Amino acid sequence: MASPIIRIDNIVKRFGPLTVLDGLSIDVMPGEKLALIGPSGSGKTTILRILMTLETISGGHIEVDGEQLYHMKKGADLVPADERHLHRMRKKIGMVFQHFNLFPHKCVLDNVTLAPMLTQGVTRADAEKRAMELLDMVGMADKAKSVPAQLSGGQKQRVAIARALALSPKIMLFDEVTSALDPELVEEVLSVMKRLAAETDMTMLLVTHEMGFAHDFADRVLFFDRGKIVEEGKPEEIFRNPRQERTQIFLRKIIAAGHRV
């Protein structure tokens, strides 16, 4: 049995007086595709943001790929991680955002090549070759010279996926990547992600409101409410036969809102 690539151990996250995550623990196995679902404000996005080091934690430990994320060893003690440690740990993780967060002043190709050239010392020629392969994979190769303002939301998100992949992270985080898209553009992004899940052994964590997609995509589904895991299991179990009342209510509401399961 392999050991988990992500080990979230009893973490606490407070925003001022508000406790968002209260003693949460999750293990994620290498290559696992994990879907985090639940009502807004339940803390699922916060987990991704914590893993990407966009938030700090108020308590607990996180281990990524065998190393502490927010702590480092100093002699025998575990002390808070410094910027260098975080920099090293971030190499293992990539993230795709709800609002794409592309660099508006750079063309599609430069959006993808910037980080590999700056952080991995890749030459421009190599970075561009790799970027074109990735853009081809997400179906955006013909837009390499366009700037983000000329793209649709779905196209922007596909570029953002290619940009995150360019750094070859072991773990990819997808934070409601289709929530900001017009309905007719959702499918093109989801199909890219399905292919990605099928073709790579990357570990993926997905926060989504697309229940149908979570069902097809994930090996395991976690249902969150108020910072706690209410129920977890295989997609079939959670979606067809939820045991907890809160899960049932949530899924009913989602279906009533017109999402397919």
Added chain:
Amino acid sequence: MIDWSGYLSLILEGALVTLQLTVMGSALALVMAFLAGLGRLSRFFLVRALATTYIEFFRGTSIFVQLFWVYFVLPFAGFTLTPLQAGVLALGLNVGAYAAEVVRGAVKAVGREQTEACTALNLSRYQRMRHVILPQALPLMLPTFCNNAIELLKGTAVVSLISLTDLTFQAQVVRAQTGNTLIPFTTILILYFAMAWVISVSMRWLERRMTRNLDGVRI
């Protein structure tokens, strides 16, 4: 009948001095603006404190007094400056303090999500500023920089008080010698306006060039 051609060349010499002051003063102001503006955003307290002190001091005291201080008081401390050096120093430091806040504001106006994208892509603080934040902040600074540069141009008139032969000084010389006020002061009015207009037009051109990619849309 007055022979105006000699006086006109006197005024044009003054225009040259004003131009020199404006260009060199703006260059110094630009450097100070970025030093102090980015300094105020530093994570080091001492750097922030230093930048804030500079900005508050030079915004909070009159350019008049600053110029006199640089020109008449500094020599007591062993620094003797030529009138041109004193003028450039006072104008540059004064306008730089205002422009520093422009730099800070523009950097802060670039959305937090851009910073987060940089973190996710593992860029360092420097790389983030250099490759992502500043290129987007620069076009936001330009309209106000244009204001600052024109203010500086008009502010150059105060140097006539430390006997620097700029436009205003020369106009006064001409008035004293000819007894005519209308012609010298109308001439320099037009010259000031023309210079300000050149600044305006070139800044607009620069702004257009820099925002071409953004297409007026922010993501």
